[in-house]
Amino acid sequence: QTFDYFIRRHYTYPYQTDYPPQEEEDAASDDTEGHDEDEQMYEGEYQGIPHPDEVKEARRAARREARMKARMAAEVEEETLPEQYESIMEDCGHGRFQWTLFTVLGLALMADGVECFVVSFALPSAEKDMCLSNADKGMLGLIVYVGMMIGAVLWGGLADKLGRRQCLLYALAINSIFSFLSCFAQGYGIFIFFRLCSGIGIGGSIPVVYTYYTEFLQMDKRGEHLSWLCLFWMLGGLYASFTAWGIIPHYGWGFSMGTEFQFHSWRVFLLVCFLPSVAALAGLVFMPESPRFLLETARHDEAWMILKQVHDTNWRAKGEPEREFQVSQIKTPQTQDDEFIEIQSETGTAFQRFMVRQMTLVKQVMKNMMSLAAPDLRLHGLFIAIVWFTMAFSYYGLGAWFPDQIKYLQFEEYESNVKIFHREKVERFHFNFTLQNQVHKEGEYIHDRIFGKMFSKEVFYFEESLFENCYFEDIRSTDTFFENCTLKNTVFYNTDLWEDSKFIDCKLENTTFLHPKKGCHLNFQEENDTLIYLVCFLGSLSVIPGNIIAGLLMDKIGRLKIIGGSMLGSAGCTFFVLLCFSQWAVVLFHCLFFAASAAAWNGIEVVTVELYPTSKRATAFGVLNGTCKLAAIISTFIFGKFIGITKIIPIILSFSALVCGGLLAFKLPETREVILQ
Known part of the structure; x- marks a missing residue:
């Protein structure tokens, strides 16, 4: 109503009325007589009365101008909200x-x-x-x-x-x-x-x-x-x-x-x-809740109370409890979502209202997620998503690859120490000591007694051997196998060696399994490899220098230089992994890679929260962090396939991803001195 009054007040005339079209020829003015039909002029023009079409056009122009002024005023208002909040936080x-x-x-x-x-x-x-x-x-x-x-x-x-x-x-x-x-x-x-x-x-x-x-x-x-x-x-x-x-x-x-x-x-x-x-x-x-979120949802009073709490807590701790919170009014942005929920809350039964609210919430979340592809956010969002993906692909992929590579080197070392016994013949002997890292081929064991956890530590392997009238007792093994062996009149008592698990293509004649320990066939007393824990401990410890450097330089040289420099530095570290031929060399470059990449993670996370407005900040961060976890899943699967086969492919993949992400990071907007929107 106010808008219509504004239009009538400024763009209409008090004496204006509607004039019906003239249908008779003699009703025309003498001054217009003799003109062709196309050249006839509106006779009210000579009386100072505007044409109805001009009035309509004036009204449309007034509406456009009013909308434009309202939009500009709203934009100015929105622009002042972040500055006001920043000023309040500085005061707090x-x-x-x-x-x-x-x-x-x-x-x-x-x-x-x-x-x-x-x-x-x-x-x-x-x-x-x-x-x-x-x-x-x-x-x-x-x-x-x-x-x-x-x-x-x-x-x-x-x-x-x-x-x-x-x-x-x-x-x-x-x-x-x-x-x-x-x-x-x-x-x-x-x-x-x-x-x-x-x-x-x-x-x-x-x-x-x-x-x-x-x-x-x-x-x-x-x-x-x-x-x-x-x-x-x-x-x-x-x-x-x-x-x-x-x-x-x-x-x-x-x-x-x-x-x-x-x-x-x-x-x-x-x-x-x-x-x-x-x-x-x-x-x-x-x-308390974030006051920015409360202001975004038009909960002004709650936001004011929390900001006052922040202000009073900080200044009381600094020895100035008498300092007053000067802010009395905080502007809030316009929102329509809460009004929509309130309208729906009158629907039906309590269960129906609950379902309506949940469906409304889902629609709002999906709508907010789709808004990340808006033209003003699309390009930068794509760039930072690629940076997240490439960084996570290399970091998590190599993070899983390093311990697996250490295990593979340990296995190679073990294989180099395996003792092989060929065509040995043992009769009437009692084995009551631990045997480990041994392979016996084409041996003969007759009237032997084998007991007492002799296979508990490492692999013990029999191949194409003969066991006759032997007795196995109280054996709990980790990786013991019989392949293409013949067992005659042999008894297994209280062992986890039983026919469905440990005997591969073997011939069993009159062989008995008494009180078998069925289950996982793994030794619960086996010592765990503490080197892997040490590797992860050192890897986590090595990121401290990167975090400190990022913290000291983030606001001095900018986020993009931190991200790009760290990712390119990490890419350089990956090539040194090709020189790793021992366990401790892998540990060293594992720590070096983690130290170099730590600053990049800091920069990526800082840019992400600063790049998006309050209404989309957590949504965008969640989507990008989900992309990060997807990259972790993919890279862990891919890199694991090359353990023991080649180091070159994982290194090339990591290097390429880090270089691509590092160079693309320089295309992101610098957010160092930007007020949060």
């Missing part, structure tokens, strides 16, 4: 509140770092308890990243609609619950389901944590303090590798209830590893 200062939040969110980030290592550390022991095949082990290692990929996209999208704190609480609660349940799961199916759910929960930590913390930082503090926050992910790796090193080799740290329930040391390790998530969850209960 950086102090006790931010450091408290830093610690709580750091624990959540630490829980994510633990989750990336926990299954790989527990897997060698878990396969013994749950009789896992190679395919089962591969799926268990893969399922964690699948869960984290789903969780990143899910919680990132929800955080822009439900709130950063609320979604992080849900995510950490799900991770804590299912991590705890997985400690006691005895079957493979239920265990892998619990780890999937745990991964979905912790997958939301990275996108929500960075978004949440960024919105409490002023512009000149963002780069530095987000880089310090990255240190907690490294602490998660240190925590996981250190506790695995200290707990898993101690097989006696556990208990059992019959044969159905086993709780060994690796389950104690899982129990210890869910503690950072629980600690973060407990601390987050006392933290």
Whole structure:
């Protein structure tokens, strides 16, 4: 109504009326007589009355002008909102509140770092308890990243609609619950389901944590303090590798209830590893919601109270409790989503209203996700997605390849020490000592007695041999096989050597298996390889220099130089891996690569939160972090195929990806001195 009044007030005439068209020829003015029909003029023109078409055009022009002014005013208003918020954060200062939040969110980030290592550390022991095949082990290692990929996209999208704190609480609660349940799961199916759910929960930590913390930082503090926050992910790796090193080799740290329930040391390790998530969850209960999110959803009063809390906490800690919060009014952007939900809340029964709200939420999240492809975000979004993918492809691929390469070198060393016995004949002998790393071919063993865990450490292999009137007792073996052998009148008592597992193309004549130890046929007392824990510990420790450099230089030389320089430096490190022919050489370059790539991760995460507006920040981060986990899945699978075959292909793939991503990073917009939108 106000708009129509504005139009009538300025673009109409008080004496204007509608004139019906003249139908009679003699009604025309004498002044217009004699003109052709096409050349006739509107006679009201001589009386100063505008033509009706001109009036309509004037009205349309007025509407266009009014819309343009309203749009320009809205744009100016939107432009002033980020500046106002930045000014408020500068007035609040950086102090006790931010450091408290830093610690709580750091624990959540630490829980994510633990989750990336926990299954790989527990897997060698878990396969013994749950009789896992190679395919089962591969799926268990893969399922964690699948869960984290789903969780990143899910919680990132929800955080822009439900709130950063609320979604992080849900995510950490799900991770804590299912991590705890997985400690006691005895079957493979239920265990892998619990780890999937745990991964979905912790997958939301990275996108929500960075978004949440960024919105409490002023512009000149963002780069530095987000880089310090990255240190907690490294602490998660240190925590996981250190506790695995200290707990898993101690097989006696556990208990059992019959044969159905086993709780060994690796389950104690899982129990210890869910503690950072629980600690973060407990601390987050006392933290407030992001005021930027509250302003985005038009919750002005709540945002004002939280900003006042930040202000008072910081200045009280600095010894100025009398300093007052000067802000009385904060502008809020326009939003239509909440109004739409409120309209739908009047629908039907409570269940129907619940379903309507959930469907509305899903539509809003999907709409927000699709808006990332808007013309003003599309190109930069594509570039940063490629940078995320290439960095993760190389980092996670080589991160899994280095330990596997060490295991392969250990296997080669073992094979070089294997003793081969050919055509030996042993009669009436008692074997009561441990035999390991031996291969016996075409031997004859007659009236021999073999007992007492003689095969417990390494491979013991019989090929084309004869066993006659022999007795095997109390043997628990790791990798012992009989191939193309003949066994006559032989007894196996209380052993895990039984016909369906260890005998390949063998001929068994009058052979008896008494009290067989059926199951996984693996030695539970076998010593775990602590070198792998040490490698992961050193790899996590090596990223400290990169994090420190990134924190000190992020706001001085810019984000893009940090990302590009670190990725290109990491690419150079990959070529030195070709010179690795020993275990310790692999360990050295493993640490060097991780140290060089740490700064790139810091820069990528800082640019991501600064590149997108508040309404899309968590969604974009979640999608990009999901892309990162997808790259991890692909690279881990590809690189694993070349273990023991060639080093060249993994190195070329990593080098190419890092160079491509590093060069493309320079095409991203520099966000160093940009106010968050």
